[in-house]
Amino acid sequence: MAIAAVPVAILVAIYLNSYLRLPYADHDPTMYAIIGHAMVHDGVVPYRGVFDHKPVLLYGFYGLWSLPGRGWPGEFTVLALGCCVLIAAIGARFTRGAFAVALSMLVLGGARFAVLAGNAECVYLPLILGALILMALGRERERPVLLVGAFALAAVAVNTNYLAGPSLLIPSAIAVLAPGPRRRPDPSRERADDGIAGSEPARSRPPPATAVRAVATRAGAALAGLSIGLLVALVPFIWSSTAIWTDYLRPQLAYLRHYGAPGVVRLQATAMFALFGLVLSPVLLLWHRRPVAVLSRWRRSLLFWWAISAWLACLASGHPFPHYFLLALAPVAIMASCLWRHWSRRWLAIGLVPLLVLSAVGGWHDVVRNQRLGRALAQADFERLRSLAGDRPVLSIEASDVPFFMAGLQPLGHYIFPGHVRTVFGTGASAFYLSALARRPDAVLIPPGWCGSPDALPPVCERLQRDFRPAAEAPGTDGFVLLLRRNGR
Numbered sequence: 001m002a003i004a005a006v007p008v009a010i011l012v013a014i015y016l017n018s019y020l021r022l023p024y025a026d027h028d029p030t031m032y033a034i035i036g037h038a039m040v041h042d043g044v045v046p047y048r049g050v051f052d053h054k055p056v057l058l059y060g061f062y063g064l065w066s067l068p069g070r071g072w073p074g075e076f077t078v079l080a081l082g083c084c085v086l087i088a089a090i091g092a093r094f095t096r097g098a099f100a101v102a103l104s105m106l107v108l109g110g111a112r113f114a115v116l117a118g119n120a121e122c123v124y125l126p127l128i129l130g131a132l133i134l135m136a137l138g139r140e141r142e143r144p145v146l147l148v149g150a151f152a153l154a155a156v157a158v159n160t161n162y163l164a165g166p167s168l169l170i171p172s173a174i175a176v177l178a179p180g181p182r183r184r185p186d187p188s189r190e191r192a193d194d195g196i197a198g199s200e201p202a203r204s205r206p207p208p209a210t211a212v213r214a215v216a217t218r219a220g221a222a223l224a225g226l227s228i229g230l231l232v233a234l235v236p237f238i239w240s241s242t243a244i245w246t247d248y249l250r251p252q253l254a255y256l257r258h259y260g261a262p263g264v265v266r267l268q269a270t271a272m273f274a275l276f277g278l279v280l281s282p283v284l285l286l287w288h289r290r291p292v293a294v295l296s297r298w299r300r301s302l303l304f305w306w307a308i309s310a311w312l313a314c315l316a317s318g319h320p321f322p323h324y325f326l327l328a329l330a331p332v333a334i335m336a337s338c339l340w341r342h343w344s345r346r347w348l349a350i351g352l353v354p355l356l357v358l359s360a361v362g363g364w365h366d367v368v369r370n371q372r373l374g375r376a377l378a379q380a381d382f383e384r385l386r387s388l389a390g391d392r393p394v395l396s397i398e399a400s401d402v403p404f405f406m407a408g409l410q411p412l413g414h415y416i417f418p419g420h421v422r423t424v425f426g427t428g429a430s431a432f433y434l435s436a437l438a439r440r441p442d443a444v445l446i447p448p449g450w451c452g453s454p455d456a457l458p459p460v461c462e463r464l465q466r467d468f469r470p471a472a473e474a475p476g477t478d479g480f481v482l483l484l485r486r487n488g489r
Contacts, residue, residue, distance in 0.1 A: 012108065015363045018370035019116040020074035022377070023406065025370060026117035026323075027478075029062065029076045030405035031417055036063025037070065045242045051414040053255045054120065055159040056248065057233055061123045071382075071406050076118025081107065083122035084115065087129055087330055088337070094133050095303070096294050097337030105333035109355050112362025113276075114323045120161045121326040127157035128164055129330065132306055135175035136298040142214075144221035147175065151222040155229020166313035167327050170305040176218045179211060251414075258423045261318045269320035276325045277311045279358050280332045282351030284308075287335045292342045307331040322362075376476035382407040385482055388471050392442045394482075397433055397460060399445040402478040412441050430457040437463050444468055444483040448475055 024030050031052055038044040039056075040063030046056050065079055088102035106115060115122070131153035138146030154172065157164035237244045261269065284307060291300055310327035317324055339348045386407040393412035396404070401416045403409060413436060415421045422429045437444075437460070444464065447453075451461035468483035 011363075015108075015111065015367055016077075016116070018367045018374075019077040022077075022370055022374055023071045023073055023075055024117075024402065025076065025366075025373065026114060026119055027401060027417070028120065029118045031401050032059055032062035032120065033066040033070055034401060034405055034411075034416070035059045036061070037066045039063045039236070040067060043240060045236050045240045046248055047251050047414060048242065048247055049414070050411050050416055051251055051255075051420065052417060053252050053259065055162060055233065056236055057156060057160040058120055058123065060236070061160065070408070077116045078118075080116050080118040080122045083126060084110075086126050088333070090126070090129055090133070091330075091334035092337050094129075094136075095292075095299065095334055095338035096341065097334060098340045099337065101340045102333045102337035105336055105352075105355075106330065108363070109333065109352075109359050110326060110329055111359040111366060112322060113325045113329060114362075114366070115326055115329075116366075117323065119323045119326075121323055124157045124160040124164050125326065125330050127153050127160060128168060128306070128327075129334075131157060131168060132171055132302050135171060136296070136302050138218075138221075139175055139178070139180075139298045140296050142180065144217050147218055147221040148225040148228070150175065151225025152228040152232075153225075155226045156232055159229065159233035163313055163317065163324065163327065166316065167306065167310040169313075170309035171302045172222070174301060174305060176222050177215060180214070255420070255424055258426070265320065266318040269318055270315055272320050272322070273311065273314040273325060276314075276322075276358075277328070279354040280307070280311075280328060282354070283332050283336050283339070283348070286339055286343070286348065286351055290339075290343055292338055294342055295338070303331050303335055307335070373478075376474075376478065379476070380406070380474035380479065381472070385409070385472050385474075385480070388482055388484070389443050394443045394445050395436055395441040397444055397446045397464075398450060398455070399447050399480055400478040403445060403474075403480045409445075412436075418447075430459050433457065433460045434463060437467070440485070442485050446481050446483065448473060448479040448481050450481070 019025055031050075032054070035046060035050050035052060036059035038049045039046065039059050046052075046059055052059075066075075084103060084106040088099050088106055091097065092099040092102050110116075131150045134146050134150035134153065138144065138150055151172070154164070154168050157168070234244065236242070237248065242248065284304065287300070287304055291297075307328050310331070311325075313327060314324045336348060336352065380403075382403065385403060386409070389407070389409050391410060394404070394409045395412040396416040398418055398421070399416070400418055404411055404416055415424075421432055425432045446464070450456055451464070464483060467486060469486050470481055471484045472480075472482040474480050
């Protein structure tokens with residue numbers, strides 16, 4: 001066993017190091033940090049500046065994280081590891097489970113789901129877990145005030161990422177609508193009128209009127225909590241006197257109307273998440289069929305239905321982004337930590353074999369991809385890019401957001417994430433860019449080789465070749481070509 005542990009430890013170290021040496025491993029966190037830094041550091045509330053389609057609190061979290069500086073090695077991986085430790089510690093305490101098992105399942109079992117890339121899930125999963133714990137405690141103790149806190153956290157989670165909503169839908173319904181436990185008869189009780197012991201058993205259910213009042217109380221507590229959480233999300237807009245509909249909600253709705261994936265992509269996403277669900281199904285079956293006696297039924301059922309609800313949310317998303325599945329992995333990791341301590345470790349280990357195989361493949365894929373990304377970043381001179389652009393606002397035309405993140409460029413306009421303009425404007429993308437170029441920007445950023453690719457927009461490329469000259473270039477998916485305006489143009 002000890003001999004086998006050495007190569008495993010080496011492989012784990014290689015896997016972790018491949019992430020820790022990179023300033024980023026995914027485009028999304030860099031975008032969140034750009035908007036979040038402007039929000040926290042400069043007071044630019046979404047979406048007065050750069051546009052994305054996520055809720056406001058997500059940018060607040062990433063903005064706070066990026067305050068000490070941006071672009072340092074392991075920036076988002078350290079954030080992801082910290083969130084995994086927090087989830088494992090709280091989850092293990094909640095279920096009296098094994099912390100090491102929960103953490104291993106999140107960090108290593110999450111390899112196929114890009115857990116160390118530091119995407120949005122690592123920020124709002126602790127909020128979902130906190131909401132679930134308060135729901136369970138509120139029903140165990142029948143304390144509506146705890147449900148207020150639970151649904152306030154749920155609203156904060158939803159305003160961090162909208163996928164938190166469907167992920168909490170079934171647990172929330174159970175917490176509000178499910179009746180309390182049956183009360184057993186007490187044989188020692190005696191009726192005052194005839195002294196016959198146990199002749200009047202306690203009711204198995206409260207009277208209908210009492211049950212309706214209890215549900216109404218819980219629903220009121222949920223509504224109060226949701227209102228508090230929503231108010232927290234609106235604080236930045238109220239503080240800055242920003243128009244919530246015009247500047248924030250309307251741009252999101254305009255984008256999300258076109259965000260749906262085509263049928264082939266939806267089929268791919270359904271197949272992928274169905275496979276991921278099968279991989280986790282042994283743990284879910286063990287949890288359902290072998291209830292752990294040390295936990296209340298509320299803790300058991302809410303964890304189980306969190307996993308199911310999150311899996312259904314992934315299936316319904318229609319987008320084949322593996323990191324979505326961390327929503328379902330987190331509760332299963334907490335379940336496994338409890339089963340490891342309170343049930344058969346042998347059967348649990350057998351049930352985890354599919355996840356281990358999937359994670360080994362995902363970890364190897366990540367190491368190779370991260371090495372390739374590291375070589376590409378080594379060829380990009382972001383310091384020179386920063387010095388050439390200076391304080392001039394830079395117009396992005398289909399370029400990656402990474403150069404803006406790494407070089408601290410000042411964006412010109414709302415759109416710097418590749419594909420956003422085409423999603424919003426469709427066939428009008430070319431007209432949008434020509435209109436932006438008519439305002440005579442001094443600097444433009446495009447992808448390398450873009451004007452010679454099938455994705456190019458010929459009228460835009462003609463204008464760029466006429467009015468601009470290349471000043472700096474870096475290859476790769478996140479590479480760039482910086483164009484500066486020619487003298488006299």
